[in-house]
Amino acid sequence: MQIPQDLIETATLKLKSVKSEAEFFQLRSQFLGKKSFVISAFSELKTLDINLKVSIAKDLNALKADLTKVFEEAYQTLNTNNQQNQLDVFLPEDPYDLGSEHPITKISNKVIEYFSGLNYQIFSGNEIETDFYNFEALNFPENHPARQMHDTFYLSSHSSTSSDFLLRTHTSNTQIHSMLKEDMPLYMLSPGRVYRCDSDNTHLPMFTQIEGLAVDEDISFGDLKGVIVDFLENFFNEKMEVRFRPSYFPFTEPSAEVDIKFGNKGWLEILGCGMVHPNVLRGCNINIKKFRGFAFGIGIERLAMLYYGVNDIREFYSSNFDFLNQFKP
Numbered sequence: 001m002q003i004p005q006d007l008i009e010t011a012t013l014k015l016k017s018v019k020s021e022a023e024f025f026q027l028r029s030q031f032l033g034k035k036s037f038v039i040s041a042f043s044e045l046k047t048l049d050i051n052l053k054v055s056i057a058k059d060l061n062a063l064k065a066d067l068t069k070v071f072e073e074a075y076q077t078l079n080t081n082n083q084q085n086q087l088d089v090f091l092p093e094d095p096y097d098l099g100s101e102h103p104i105t106k107i108s109n110k111v112i113e114y115f116s117g118l119n120y121q122i123f124s125g126n127e128i129e130t131d132f133y134n135f136e137a138l139n140f141p142e143n144h145p146a147r148q149m150h151d152t153f154y155l156s157s158h159s160s161t162s163s164d165f166l167l168r169t170h171t172s173n174t175q176i177h178s179m180l181k182e183d184m185p186l187y188m189l190s191p192g193r194v195y196r197c198d199s200d201n202t203h204l205p206m207f208t209q210i211e212g213l214a215v216d217e218d219i220s221f222g223d224l225k226g227v228i229v230d231f232l233e234n235f236f237n238e239k240m241e242v243r244f245r246p247s248y249f250p251f252t253e254p255s256a257e258v259d260i261k262f263g264n265k266g267w268l269e270i271l272g273c274g275m276v277h278p279n280v281l282r283g284c285n286i287n288i289k290k291f292r293g294f295a296f297g298i299g300i301e302r303l304a305m306l307y308y309g310v311n312d313i314r315e316f317y318s319s320n321f322d323f324l325n326q327f328k329p
């Protein structure tokens, strides 16, 4: 096994151009995540003979410690620079007891960190959207009954009661934007807020989703299953019982909803997914003889409720200090 000599140098150099926390974590997982050289090298140690194993393990441990330190120091510097420049990319440090990172942000970052480790690029999307990106390009024809599953907030325009603009009902609009903009193959993840006219103890008019999309040659439903199960096991840090239940979304075929078995709560739905419908790919000028894709959409509040054991979704947005203070680091 060859240990590259320039990892520290490369990491230091790349860290210089990092501008946001998401970029920072993306880079960190390239160097220290599951798929990074250092971490995957550890699992290859067992194939070596004992003397070699001991000396290489020692080098690897030293390299890992050095890399960790480089990233810790860079994180500190970024935070300090941020405070000096008053940029909004990082929360300030906490000497004035200003509060803590919101649990929804924490959970989003946890998901982002996992998928960044698989080299998904982070794509940001519009909350104000046109019918085309929210519905039409996603294979919802006009008058399609599935449009009614989305209780859409339409934005009224000056000239008429019907409007060209709406608040997106899901993050799936980013599938279209990213496919029209990027070259294939494409692996993208897009977190953000979505809006539906709905409100009770498990639904809110504004909530958070993370969309994922992978388009490549030879992508199969097996790949989708593999990624989702591995993600959930990583997220909850335990072996999970996961069930793919056939479902329907206009933009995927076949489609599934994914349930996890959660303690004494039984099966709980956690996300929607499927193979990207050929109409959607075709509409984005993608050669469907060559490329296929899978997509998924995760509800972050739902994930946060399970992760933290919160029973009422409204807690997340009630600005109740007793609730929020529980999430201080």
Ligand code: DAH
Pocket: 169, 170, 171, 172, 211, 212, 249, 252, 255, 271, 272, 273, 274, 275, 294, 295, 296, 297, 298
């Ligand atoms: N957009 C769907 C919703 O909000 C969720 C979803 C389902 C997203 C399947 C996907 C998918 O990408 O493949 O209900």
